[in-house]
Amino acid sequence: CEATDQDPAKMTVNFFGLLGQGGPMPLVITEYIYDRLQNHRDKTLAVFLDIFHHRMISLFYRAWACNQQCVSYDRKDEDRFAVYIGSLFGIGDDSFRNRDALPDVAKLHYSGRLVCQARNVEGLREILEDYFEVTVDIQQFVGQWIDLPQNYLCQLGSSCENAKLGSTLILGSHFWECQQKFRIKLGPMDLPRYQRFLPGSDSIRRLIAWIKNYVGDEFLWEVQLILRASNIPMTCLGKMGNLGWTSWIGSRKSRKNADDLVLRSLCT
Secondary structure (H helix, E strand, C coil): CCCCCCCCCCCCCCCCCCCCCCCCCHHHHHHHHHHHHHHHCHEEEEEHHHHHHHHHHHHHHHHHHHCCCHHHCCCCCHHHHHHHHHCCCCCCCHHHHCCCCCCCHHHHHHHHHHCCCCCHHHHHHHHHHHHHHEEEEEEECCCCEEEECCCHHHCCCCCCHHCCCCCCCCCCCCEEECCCCCEEEEEEEEEHHHHHHHCCCCHHHHHHHHHHHCCCCEEEEEEEEEEEHHCCCEEEEECCCCCCCCCCCCCCCCCCEEEEECCCCCCC
16 A cells, blocks of 8 residues: 555664664663564664664665666756766756757766867867767868958958058958857657758757857857658659758759758857
């Protein structure tokens, strides 16, 4: 039967008590209580000592449970273990939890990677591969054109500091840069998994959250989705095909994987 507030469960413990050979009380008291129970059906002294046993075993269990992750996880309102681990990488306090599309329990699972201050490509790749169960490749040093601010442009006849020949003069309104951006390649994937990473989906929101948690806002990045060649769908009006995402004009001449879709501006 189930325990209730009026009829709580009873537990028999065969260790850690006041009686017996390992207990602090004289053995003669154990023999006396045993005699009263067996020969006289008298539980008075045994029940009295159970008052102390209950308190001692309760404290013993609490001390054991403090460092047991499984026990702590079952207590959502007082999960101390999550606070301990989360404090190592910045989500120990309640104000830093549930702040993005990524579940906090997922961050705790990868705490070994998040606690490391030296973030690297291998760490990000392993997190994404394990969490999303998809092949991940990260291309570093992706080049891009950067527009110069208006006050950095050179103007003839001006006395600004940006017009010194051989020193601060820059020709043009933009420059090529390849140190601040990387590309995450996902796949090859089948069509259902490919569609789960399209803009607006839960998976792409969690991917963005993972990158921001691991990399921060220092670098720019983009995501390239790769669809396996055997899963490229035929475009049918009214049935299949999202313009620019899962549709191609005409027939594809090559049987290579479809890697045309590159999602940019996700980090803004």
